[in-house]
Amino acid sequence: MSFSAVDxxxxxxxxxxxERGLWTTSPNPHVGCLxxxxxxxxxxxWHEKAGEPHAEVHALRAAGPKARGATAYxxxxxxxxxxxxxxxxxxxIAAGVSxxxxxxxxxxxxxxxxxxxxxxxxxxxxxxxxLENEARELNIGFISRMTRGRPWLRLxxxxxxxxxxxxxxxxSQWITGPEARRDGQRFRARACAILTGIGTVRxxxxxxxxxxxxxxxxxxxxVVDSKLEIPLTARILQGGxxxxxxxxxxxxxxxxxxxxxxxVEILPNMSGKVDLKALLELLAARGINEVHAxxxxxxxxxxxxEGLVDELLLYLAPCLIGHDASGLFNLPELTTLDGKKAxxxxxxxQIGEDIRLIARFR
Numbered sequence: 369m370s371f372s373a374v375d376x377x378x379x380x381x382x383x384x385x386x387e388r389g390l391w392t393t394s395p396n397p398h399v400g401c402l403x404x405x406x407x408x409x410x411x412x413x414w415h416e417k418a419g420e421p422h423a424e425v426h427a428l429r430a431a432g433p434k435a436r437g438a439t440a441y442x443x444x445x446x447x448x449x450x451x452x453x454x455x456x457x458x459x460x461i462a463a464g465v466s467x468x469x470x471x472x473x474x475x476x477x478x479x480x481x482x483x484x485x486x487x488x489x490x491x492x493x494x495x496x497x498x499l500e501n502e503a504r505e506l507n508i509g510f511i512s513r514m515t516r517g518r519p520w521l522r523l524x525x526x527x528x529x530x531x532x533x534x535x536x537x538x539x540s541q542w543i544t545g546p547e548a549r550r551d552g553q554r555f556r557a558r559a560c561a562i563l564t565g566i567g568t569v570r571x572x573x574x575x576x577x578x579x580x581x582x583x584x585x586x587x588x589x590x591v592v593d594s595k596l597e598i599p600l601t602a603r604i605l606q607g608g609x610x611x612x613x614x615x616x617x618x619x620x621x622x623x624x625x626x627x628x629x630x631x632v633e634i635l636p637n638m639s640g641k642v643d644l645k646a647l648l649e650l651l652a653a654r655g656i657n658e659v660h661a662x663x664x665x666x667x668x669x670x671x672x673x674e675g676l677v678d679e680l681l682l683y684l685a686p687c688l689i690g691h692d693a694s695g696l697f698n699l700p701e702l703t704t705l706d707g708k709k710a711x712x713x714x715x716x717x718q719i720g721e722d723i724r725l726i727a728r729f730r
Contacts, residue, residue: 369495373470377403378409378441379471379499385414385423386443387504391583392417394560395472395655397444397510402425403465405438417584420568422447424456428463436464443503445474445496448483457486470496471503475514500502507659509560512678518648519560523661523668524681525696526553532693533665534571541572547720548683550580557583559660561611561651564604565667566593575603576662588656592642592667596632597623605630613650615642644674669698672709677729680711684723 371379376384383398393415395400401423403411411434413426419431424446428435440446446468460468460665468487473496474480483495505513509520526544527533533543542549556562557578558713562635571592576589576604586608594615605628615636622632633650637643651659661671671677682696702708715726 369497371495372500373392374404374407375469375498377439378404378439379443379469380502381409381412381442382441383471383499383506384503385412386503388414389416390506391557392585394418394657394695395510395513396515397507399423399442399444401443402441403427403431403435403438404441404637405431405434409440410434418575420585422456423457425703428459431463437466439467439469440465441469443471444483444507445470445472445479446483446487446542447474447476449478449487450566455486457483459678460487461490461492465492467493468495468704469498470494471498472500474495474648475511477514483502493690497653507657513655513657518645518652518676519656519659520557520678521563521648521661521671521676522670522679522681523663523677524555524613524683525662525668526552526683526685527696528685528687528689528693530688530691531696531712532689532691533696534694537688543687543689544722545720546687548722550723551719551724552683553578554680556583556587556693557664559587560656561590563590563592563659563661563667565663566591566595567595567664567666568599568662569593569602569604571664573603574682575607577607587660588651588654590647590651591719592644594641598625598627613642616642641670644670646674648676652679665695665698668696670697672697680725682683682725682727682728683719684725686721686723 381402382402386398396418398413411427411431413423415423448455448457486492512520562576577586589610591612596614596618609633613633625632635643635646675707708714710730711727713727
């Protein structure tokens with residue numbers, strides 16, 4: 369299927385609209401829609417919040433009668449099933465649009481081609497695949513949850529140029545500058561859950577919430593705590609629900625944690641530690657699309673060893689701390705370079721005085 373320059377420009381605008389819901393639509397995908405007739409944009413919209421009208425509905429309302437005969441550019445295949453809102457495919461048919469261009473098919477098995485098929489059956493010209501890579505990146509967590517049964521996991525860390533995250537006495541604030549920390553807050557805001565370990569809670573007593581950027585929701589905070597050692601005074605247990613995941617039953621501590629409005633799950637693996645894969649599957653079942661991990665080198669290493677990290681988000685500060693300081697990842701020693709974990713750098717830029725690097729495993 370060939371697309372015109374106008375098609376590309378309109379879909380690019382629809383993707384811009386979809387991005388406006390980056391921090392608010394979870395567990396739903398981020399979707400934008402543009403209605404174009406006779407070369408003019410007659411309506412546009414984006415999915416703003418789960419449970420509220422989808423992007424197509426907002427665009428159709430904006431266009432009114434001008435939607436008849438228009439082309440709809442949608443960043444994700446229109447839904448064909450009744451969820452919390454009626455099917456968008458039916459709304460497009462009722463409005464009389466003549467053509468629908470989707471950036472990508474919906475990975476949700478409830479839709480998965482059925483939306484486009486419904487439109488075709490109504491005599492509407494359909495096509496998909498325009499700026500698909502960009503659309504997939506925008507909904508990478510939703511796609512992961514639908515196709516793999518687990519969220520997309522982004523591991524964030526801040527380190528010196530020699531790869532050190534903290535002094536041996538635990539001091540780590542602040543290695544990077546304020547601009548990098550603010551940038552990290554934006555990645556927190558787009559995540560559905562923030563994951564950390566009991567070591568970080570003990571050493572830093574973090575809140576691990578979103579600050580410095582405006583957001584209408586706070587991600588779920590998740591603490592991996594095999595022995596349920598978290599103190600009830602920990603700041604991460606304040607100001608919203610936190611999920612504590614252990615490996616050993618402790619009825620008294622579990623009851624105390626739950627009495628303060630927090631959640632507790634026991635997910636042991638064969639080694640008596642938290643089953644991290646099962647944890648991610650649990651989060652997916654709760655509608656979590658993206659997990660933002662901010663942990664110490666032990667949990668970082670465990671996530672990497674088990675192949676659960678999809679993306680690294682590293683902030684490197686222009687300083688050296690020394691070889692005795694804490695490193696980024698607790699990984700086993702290699703005896704040959706054939707065992708190295710190869711990465712593909714997806715983005716590299718300067719944030720304030722620091723370097724931000726986004727990489728994925730090859």
